[in-house]
Amino acid sequence: MENLITIENLKKYFPIYGGVLKRKVAEVKAVDGVNLNIYKGECFGVVGESGCGKTTLGKTIIRLLTPNSGHIFYQTPREIVEAIKYLEKNDPKSKALKYLLREYDIAYLRGRRLKKLRRFMQIVFQDPTTSLDPRMLVKDIVAEPLVAQGIAKGKEAEDRVVKVLEMVGLSRTHLYRYPHEFSGGQRQRIAVARAIITNPEFIVLDEPTSSVDVSVRAQLLNLFQDLQKELGLTYMFISHDLSVVECISHRVAVMYLGKIVEFAETGELYKSPLHPYAKALFASIPIPDPTRRRERAPLSGEVPSPVNPPSGCRFHPRCELAMDICKRQEPPLVDVGGGHFVACYAIAKKE
Numbered sequence: 001m002e003n004l005i006t007i008e009n010l011k012k013y014f015p016i017y018g019g020v021l022k023r024k025v026a027e028v029k030a031v032d033g034v035n036l037n038i039y040k041g042e043c044f045g046v047v048g049e050s051g052c053g054k055t056t057l058g059k060t061i062i063r064l065l066t067p068n069s070g071h072i073f074y075q076t077p078r079e080i081v082e083a084i085k086y087l088e089k090n091d092p093k094s095k096a097l098k099y100l101l102r103e104y105d106i107a108y109l110r111g112r113r114l115k116k117l118r119r120f121m122q123i124v125f126q127d128p129t130t131s132l133d134p135r136m137l138v139k140d141i142v143a144e145p146l147v148a149q150g151i152a153k154g155k156e157a158e159d160r161v162v163k164v165l166e167m168v169g170l171s172r173t174h175l176y177r178y179p180h181e182f183s184g185g186q187r188q189r190i191a192v193a194r195a196i197i198t199n200p201e202f203i204v205l206d207e208p209t210s211s212v213d214v215s216v217r218a219q220l221l222n223l224f225q226d227l228q229k230e231l232g233l234t235y236m237f238i239s240h241d242l243s244v245v246e247c248i249s250h251r252v253a254v255m256y257l258g259k260i261v262e263f264a265e266t267g268e269l270y271k272s273p274l275h276p277y278a279k280a281l282f283a284s285i286p287i288p289d290p291t292r293r294r295e296r297a298p299l300s301g302e303v304p305s306p307v308n309p310p311s312g313c314r315f316h317p318r319c320e321l322a323m324d325i326c327k328r329q330e331p332p333l334v335d336v337g338g339g340h341f342v343a344c345y346a347i348a349k350k351e
Contacts, residue, residue, distance in 0.1 A: 001039040004202060004234050005061065006081060010034045010070035010107075012053075012060045016307065026307050030056040032258035033070075035333065038202075043228065043235040045249030045266065047242055047281065049303065053258040054238045055126075058204040061236070062121040063106055063114060072106035074121070074202075080104050119149050122195040126207040128187035132179040138165075139175040142193045149198060164193045167230075168223060185216035189223070196227060205237045209244055221248055242285050246270055251339075254278045257306055257314045260333065264340035274342045276319045313344070321346035 011034075013027040030053045038044045046054045059065045061072055073081055080100060087097035101108045109117060122145075125131035132141055142164060143157040152160055162172045168189040179187055188208060195203055205224065209217040225248060227233060239245050245252055246266055253263035254275065262275040273279045280299040301318040304310055310317055316326040325345050333341040 001042070003037050003078070004040040004075060005038040006071075006073040006076065007034055007036050007038075007061065008071040008073070008081075008085075010057070010060060010072065011068045012056055012065055013068050028306050029258050029309060030306060031060060031067075032309075034258075034260055036253060036260060036263065038234060038236065039250075040201075040234055041228075041232060042250040043224075043237050043248050045237045045239070045245040045252040046255060047239060047245050047252060048255035049281075050240060051303070051306070052255040053306075054240075054255055055206050057255070058123065058206055058236055058238050061106075062123060062202070062204055063109065063117065064123065067107050070107060071101075073104060074106050074117070076104045115149075118145075119151075119198045120200050121202045121204075122198065122200045123204040123206060124188070124191050124195050124208045127211050128179070128184070128191045129211070131191055132187060134179055136178075137175065138170075138177055138179070138190055141179070141190060142197055145194060145198045151198065160197060161193075164197045165190075167196070167227065168193045169219075183216075184212045185219065188212060188220060192220075192223065192227070196231060196233075199231070200233070202234045202236070205235055207239050207241075210239065210241065217244065224248060242270075242282060254281060257304065257309050259314055259343065261315065261344070262340075262342045263333075264338070268338065268340055274336065274340070274347045275315075275344050276321055277315050278342075 010031055012031040013029050015024045016026040016028065017023060018025040034057060046057065048054055056065065060067050071084070084097065084100050084104070087094055087100070091097065106117065139158060139161050142161045146152045146157045146160060161175065165171060165174060170186065170189055170193070179190065182190065209220050212220065221244065224235065228235065237245060237249055249266050251263060252266050252269050253260045254277065255261070256277050262269070262273065262278045269278070270282060273282050299318060304314065304317065312328050313319070313322070313326040313331050316322040319326070321344070323345060331343045331345045333343045335341055336347065
């Protein structure tokens with residue numbers, strides 16, 4: 001499959017300031033060395049506990065947040081990526097490397113070029129109540145990206161807004177209303193309309209169904225799938241609801257304390273998770289049968305602080321399979337067959 005986005009060793013830290021002079025005393029390692037590929041036309045799911053770095057990863061990929069280090073390549077030929085990796089290793093101060101990074105690495109974009117990128121990479125936030133300006137009419141909210149990008153304005157912009165609203169299940173009669181006049185599901189449809197109006201190729205869906213009830217959630221999932229087929233969209237679907245992710249995603253990654261510990265195709269991962277944390281996570285999915293009880297994987301201890309994460313494998317203080325090497329060295333993501341990757345010395349050794 002064709003790569004749309006390639007991420008290499010991506011890191012995003014948030015500084016913590018303290019003392020009288022407010023100097024940096026520590027860092028929250030929200031995303032710490034993530035590597036992954038997102039294929040064109042797929043829905044890539046990201047799951048994990050609250051605070052594991054899912055949302056920060058999505059915002060960093062589309063450059064709402066500036067990464068501390070690492071690479072973000074968007075529709076970049078593989079030979080260019082390999083050339084950059086070769087120059088970083090053999091000639092890190094070369095002009096050729098600086099040129100390639102400025103031209104192809106999203107992490108280095110600034111100013112007008114970064115603004116231009118916004119047209120092709122969008123986001124739908126978790127809560128439409130806070131992501132939609134309460135003082136703006138729907139017609140202005142949805143048309144704002146068109147005006148900001150210089151694509152259309154006036155009557156042309158309004159016609160495009162009507163067309164997009166109809167695509168998400170609304171109509172022209174909703175143009176002159178404010179966000180507070182809509183239900184939660186309708187507000188999220190407005191947010192989706194705003195995201196797709198510039199004809200993007202990649203959209204981050206940051207827990208877009210968590211603020212609505214079950215019936216509306218199903219309608220929104222159907223909407224996302226219909227829009228993906230109709231517009232050829234690629235999604236990153238972030239959620240802590242494992243059942244929703246299973247419904248819509250083609251591949252799923254499991255995050256823990258800023259790291260991806262396992263990812264594979266959805267069916268394979270949900271059927272047989274390998275990493276001890278992934279097993280515990282998927283064992284928490286409730287079974288809709290009161291007569292059955294799910295056997296839960298043992299999981300002890302508290303989630304460590306992202307300010308001072310454990311050395312080696314970050315899950316080793318809570319892992320029943322932990323070995324001495326887990327405390328000293330961080331396990332790499334290893335392919336255990338069929339595109340199933342896991343970062344665990346114990347599992348890789350068995351395979």
